[in-house]
Amino acid sequence: MLFLRLMFLISFTVSVAALATSVSDDLLLLSLPCAIASLVLILQALWRQRRKPKPKPWVVVDGSNVMHWKDDTPSIQTVREVVDELAARGFAPGVVFDANAGYKIAGRYLNERALARLLKLPFDRVHVVPKGEPADPFILRAANGLDGRVVTNDRYRDWIDAYPEIRRPGFLIKGRYDGGVLKLADTTEELTASAG
Numbered sequence: 001m002l003f004l005r006l007m008f009l010i011s012f013t014v015s016v017a018a019l020a021t022s023v024s025d026d027l028l029l030l031s032l033p034c035a036i037a038s039l040v041l042i043l044q045a046l047w048r049q050r051r052k053p054k055p056k057p058w059v060v061v062d063g064s065n066v067m068h069w070k071d072d073t074p075s076i077q078t079v080r081e082v083v084d085e086l087a088a089r090g091f092a093p094g095v096v097f098d099a100n101a102g103y104k105i106a107g108r109y110l111n112e113r114a115l116a117r118l119l120k121l122p123f124d125r126v127h128v129v130p131k132g133e134p135a136d137p138f139i140l141r142a143a144n145g146l147d148g149r150v151v152t153n154d155r156y157r158d159w160i161d162a163y164p165e166i167r168r169p170g171f172l173i174k175g176r177y178d179g180g181v182l183k184l185a186d187t188t189e190e191l192t193a194s195a196g
Contacts (some may be wrong), residue, residue, distance in 0.1 A: 002081045011035035044060050056092040058148030059173065062125075063115075065099040065152045067105065068175045074104040076118045081182055082151060083119055090186075094146075095119060096139045099127065099131040140166070149173055149185070 011034035018028035066082050067074045079095060086093040095115070102110025110118075116126040127142075129135040136156055140163040143150045151173045156166050165171050175184040 004038050004045065008035055008042060009040035037196035049186055054121050058143070058147055058180065059086055059091040059093050060143040060150050061086070061093055062096040062139050062150060063155060064104075064135060064151035065101070065154050066132070066175070067101065069153070069175060069182075070180075071129040071180065074101075076105045076115070078177075080119050082184070083121065085182055085184060086151065092125075093121070093151075094125040095121065096127045096129065096135050096142065098135045099129055099133070112178060125151070143171075149176065185194070 013033050014031035015028060018031060025045075027115050048074065056157055067076065068078075069082070070078045083093045083095065086152050087161045097115060099109075102108055102114070110128070112128055113123055115128065116123045119126060127138070131139050136154070136159055139152070140152055140156065140159055142148075144163065144165060149171050153174050153176070155172075156163065160166050165179045174194060175182065177183070
């Protein structure tokens with residue numbers, strides 16, 4: 001873009017100078033089309049930039065927490081409903097599960113590919129934490145690295161010192177089901193207000 005702007009500036013300046021002095025018609029014949037062409041290319045580049053969609057804000061779903069939101073029964077469908085709602089709200093959701101998530105919902109281990117298929121998400125948006133590792137720090141690191149937020153009802157009290165963004169209003173998106181209807185809110189106050 002800088003090259004195009006420089007080309008336009010030089011071509012335009014030469015064209016104006018050639019017109020003002022009427023020294024050389026050949027110089028005007030060369031510089032004026034260059035000025036017009038570079039201006040057209042600049043306008044096209046600006047149009048493409050303007051039409052480029054803004055990236056969606058990331059949100060990391062604590063899958064092992066969210067799967068229990070409906071009737072305290074682990075269900076991949078609950079996670080899928082939350083993911084769909086987040087996408088409808090304009091977020092780019094990713095999901096992190098504890099290693100035992102598959103056993104809770106299918107009676108066997110499920111890897112990222114299997115869970116991604118069930119959630120209808122791209123494979124790279126689902127992660128299963130290795131056995132014996134807590135998912136909480138991975139979730140918080142991922143949200144922090146993506147400049148995103150976290151969907152969970154967990155308060156992450158054990159991790160506040162390492163991840164102070166937990167205290168930031170709106171960083172944790174809490175949720176629940178009320179009469180079978182999914183309710184997502186940015187703060188506990190919003191959940192309380194929506195229940196009353």
